[in-house]
Amino acid sequence: MLDAVDRRMLAVLQEDGRITNQDLSQKIGLSPTPCLRRLKRLEDTGVIQGYTAVVDPKAYGLPFSVFCSVRLMQQTQEHITEFEKAVETWGEVQECYLMTGSRDYLLRVLTDGIEGYERFLKQKMTRLKCIQSVESNFALATVKKRIGLPAI
Numbered sequence: 383m384l385d386a387v388d389r390r391m392l393a394v395l396q397e398d399g400r401i402t403n404q405d406l407s408q409k410i411g412l413s414p415t416p417c418l419r420r421l422k423r424l425e426d427t428g429v430i431q432g433y434t435a436v437v438d439p440k441a442y443g444l445p446f447s448v449f450c451s452v453r454l455m456q457q458t459q460e461h462i463t464e465f466e467k468a469v470e471t472w473g474e475v476q477e478c479y480l481m482t483g484s485r486d487y488l489l490r491v492l493t494d495g496i497e498g499y500e501r502f503l504k505q506k507m508t509r510l511k512c513i514q515s516v517e518s519n520f521a522l523a524t525v526k527k528r529i530g531l532p533a534i
Contacts, residue, residue, distance in 0.1 A: 384429065387412065389533065391420060392429070396530030399433045436529055444492040447476075447521040448499050450507075451485040453514045461512035468510055474502050485517070 384392075390410045394401060401409075407417035424430045439445060454461045465487065469478045477490040493499040499518070507516055 388420060388424065388429075391417070391424070393530070393533060395430070439492050444494055446493045446495055446499070447524070448491045448493060449519045449521065450487075450489040450491055451481075451517040451519075452487040452489065452507075453484070453516075454486045454512050455514045456512075457486060464512045465510060468506070472502075472506055474506075 387410060391406065394406055394409050403414050403418050403421070406421070407414045410417065412420070421430075439447075452465070454465060466478075469475050469487075469489070474491045474493060475489050476492055479488045480486065481488050491499065491502060493502060499520075503516070503518075507513060
């Protein structure tokens with residue numbers, strides 16, 4: 383279970399994952415050795431899953447986010463497995479959620495434009511026999527995007 387010190391540590395790390403242990407310990411009010419011990423425990427238990435650089439998709443050349451609602455032909459284990467295995471191999475898919483309601487999955491796909499998304503649909507999505515329908519919505523603008531988790 384996370385305590386208040388762990389949560390403070392995580393909040394600081396979400397703001398600056400490259401902070402030194404010395405600076406981190408000062409910000410959360412611990413000496414460096416217990417701070418490092420806590421950090422190691424958070425990593426070992428999987429609370430901290432890794433460290434990464436956050437890259438601007440637009441600057442990278444992928445300025446368009448497309449949200450795809452996917453309905454499978456049937457919700458059988460065979461179709462679910464086929465779809466999920468395929469999604470794992472598609473680099474364009476940034477997120478994929480199994481959903482409740484009228485659609486089975488919601489995907490966020492990054493692309494360079496309409497033509498790139500059309501290629502993705504024709505060369506990947508529509509080749510899966512398990513898919514009944516895909517509804518695509520292009521995001522016009524990002525109103526809020528948060529990398530870190532909210533404080534609770």
